[in-house]
Amino acid sequence: xxxxxxxxEISAKKRREIKEKVFKYRENGGHIGxxxxxxxxxxxxKIYVRNKRRACEEVGIESFEYALSENTSESELLExxxxxxxxxxxxxxxCQLPLPSHINEKNVINxxxxxxxxxxxxxxxxxxxxxxxxxxxxxxxxxVIEMLKEKNIPIEGRHCVIVGRSNIVGKPLAMMFLxxxxxxxxxxxxxxxxxxxxxxxxxxxxxxxxxxxxxADMVKSGAVVIDVGINRDENGKLCGDVLFSDVEKKASYxxxxxxxxxxxxxxxxxxxxxxxxxxxxxx
Numbered sequence: 264x265x266x267x268x269x270x271x272e273i274s275a276k277k278r279r280e281i282k283e284k285v286f287k288y289r290e291n292g293g294h295i296g297x298x299x300x301x302x303x304x305x306x307x308x309k310i311y312v313r314n315k316r317r318a319c320e321e322v323g324i325e326s327f328e329y330a331l332s333e334n335t336s337e338s339e340l341l342e343x344x345x346x347x348x349x350x351x352x353x354x355x356x357x358c359q360l361p362l363p364s365h366i367n368e369k370n371v372i373n374x375x376x377x378x379x380x381x382x383x384x385x386x387x388x389x390x391x392x393x394x395x396x397x398x399x400x401x402x403x404x405x406x407v408i409e410m411l412k413e414k415n416i417p418i419e420g421r422h423c424v425i426v427g428r429s430n431i432v433g434k435p436l437a438m439m440f441l442x443x444x445x446x447x448x449x450x451x452x453x454x455x456x457x458x459x460x461x462x463x464x465x466x467x468x469x470x471x472x473x474x475x476x477x478x479a480d481m482v483k484s485g486a487v488v489i490d491v492g493i494n495r496d497e498n499g500k501l502c503g504d505v506l507f508s509d510v511e512k513k514a515s516y517x518x519x520x521x522x523x524x525x526x527x528x529x530x531x532x533x534x535x536x537x538x539x540x541x542x543x544x545x546x
Contacts, residue, residue, distance in 0.1 A: 264511060264512060265488070265510075265511045265512070265513075265514040265515055265516055265517040266414075266515065266516050266517075267516075267517060267518075267519060268410050268414055268489075268516050268517065268518045268523065269519070269522060269523070270406070270410060270518060270522055270523045270524055270525060270526040270527045271522045271526050273409065273410055273413045273526075273527065274526035274527050274529075274530040276413075277409065277527075277530050277534070278318070278321060278322055278530055278533065281322045281530070281533050281534060281537060282321070282322040282323055284537055285322050285323040285324060285537060286323055288537075288540065289323060293540065293544065294325065294352060295323075295324045295325065295354050295536060295537060295540045296324065296325040296326075296327060296352045296353045296354055296355070296536075297315070297319055297324055297325070297326055297327065297353070297354065297355040297356075297357065297381065297532075297533075297536045298327040298328075298329065298347045298350075298353045298355065298356045298357070299312055299315055299316070299326065299327070299328050299329070299357050299359065300329045300331065300340070300343065300344070300356070300357070300358045300359065301328075301329070301330050301331065301359040302331045302332075302333065302335050302340060302358075302359075302362050302363055302366065303331075303332070303333040303362075303363050304333060305359075305361070308359045308360075308361075311359060312328065312330075312359055314529055315357070315529055315532065316328060318529045318530070318532075318533055319533070319536075322533055324533060324536055324537075325352070327347075327352070327353060329343060331343075333363055335363075335366075336365075336366075337365070337366045337367060337370065337371070340358075340362075340366060340371060341370065341371065341374050344356065344358070344371065344374045344375055345374070347379070348374075348375070348376040348379060353379065354379060354381075354536055354539040354540040354543065355379055355380075355381035355532075355535060355536035355539045356375050356376070356379045356380065356381070357381055357382055357532070358371050358372070358375070372384045372385055372386075373385065373386065377398075378398070378539060378542060378543065379539055380399065381399060381402075381532055381535040381536050381538075381539055382399075382401065382402065382532075382535075383397070383399040383400055383401045383402075383435070383535070384401070384430075384431075389430070389435065392435050392438050392439070393438055395438075395442045398538065398539075398542055399535045399538060399539070400435070400439065400531070400535070401431060401432070401435045402527075402528045402529070402531040402532045402535065403431065403432050403436075403470075403491060403524060403527075403528045403531075404432055404435045404436035404439055405439075405527075405531040405534070405535075406524055406527025406528050406530065406531045407436060407468065407489055407491070407524060407527070408436075408439055408443070409527060409531065410489070410518065410523075410524070410527060411466070411487070411489075414516060416466070416487055416516060418440060418443040418444070418445050418466065419443055419444040419445065420444065420445070420446075421445050421446070421465040421466050422445070422446045422447075422448070422463055422464055422465045422466070423440045423445040423446065423447050423448070423464065423465065423466040423467075423468065424447075424448045424449075424450060424460055424461055424463060424464035424466070424467050424468070425437055425440075425447065425448070425449050425450065425468045425470065426450045426451075426457070426461065426467070426468065426469045426470065426471055426476070426477065426504070427449075427450075427451065427468075427469070427470035427471040427472075427491070427504075428449050428450075428451045429470065432470040432491055433449055433451075433470050434449075436468060436470075437449050440466075445466070448460055448463070448464075457481070458480070458481045461477065461481040461482065461483075462481060462482070462483050463483070464482075464483060464486050465483075465486060465487065466486065466487045466489065467482060467483075467486050467487070467488050467489070468489045468491060469488070469489070469490050469491060469492055469503065469504035469505050470491035470492060470504065471492060471504050472492055472493075472494060472504070473492065473494070473504055474492070474494035474495070474496055474502050474503075474504065475496070475502065475503075475504070475505070475506040476492075476504045476505075477490075477504055477505040477506065477510060478506045478509060478510070479506065479509040479510050479512065479513050482510050482513050482514060483513075484513055485513075485514070485515045486513075486514050486515065487514065487515055487516045487517075488505055488510055488514040488516070488517045488518070489517075489518050489523075489524065490503035490504055490505040490507070490517070490518050490519075490520050490523055490524065491503075491504070491524050492504030492505070492520065493520060493521075493525065501520060501521050502520055503518075503519075503520030503523070505517070505520075507519060507520070
């Protein structure tokens with residue numbers, strides 16, 4: 264039976280460390296702020312923004328929220344980002360995705376100052392991930408690495424298989440595993456024999472957004488299984504990309520959904536915001 268990797272517990276520990284750091288800077292006259300922009304009335308996005316606000320309050324980071332209407336034009340959004348880029352109170356800028364269809368996401372991401380791009384989506388920051396010379400790491404992949412290290416699970420020399428090649432998780436995580444000296448395989452919708460690939464994994468990461476895609480027969484005995492997916496099953500219950508009840512019996516470590524990678528994503532956003540402050544004031 265696998266040991267559960269609790270993102271809730273690791274996140275709580277990490278947030279205590281971040282809070283200590285934030286209050287030390289505040290005692291010396293420092294101020295750390297995160298601006299979050301949401302366009303439209305997407306329910307899931309609103310929940311994410313609310314959770315980010317609460318997380319900021321927990322660690323002492325000031326949260327600036329900009330809730331814009333669905334009809335906001337791209338030029339209006341870019342104008343706001345320009346103002347936030349030059350606002351000294353704001354160390355990090357996050358524009359909640361997805362955006363309405365009439366707004367070009369690429370233009371919005373490119374408009375954010377790379378030094379304030381705490382999502383690490385800007386081309387400059389994604390390029391620096393490729394070279395290993397980065398200021399920020401994308402929050403979810405960074406959370407995955409943090410969880411493995413917190414549990415003292417070795418990465419170097421291991422075969423890491425990632426199912427999913429998104430720009431947000433799969434691709435940057437592959438680069439981060441390579442930096443840790445792992446051997447990396449990335450699988451996707453065109454992979455011919457997914458089961459053959461996943462069975463080779465010492466560390467298996469599922470990040471597809473397909474409920475219960477990974478079953479026990481696809482997992483090597485003793486593998487570490489990280490479930491990044493957040494889905495709803497046929498009963499409307501939250502679940503991951505991994506069939507937890509079956510895979511738990513075969514893996515050595517496994518992350519649950521909810522309570523696994525999810526809490527780490529917002530925590531690493533807080534970490535990036537503090538890092539942005541440090542890059543501006545101490546480097």
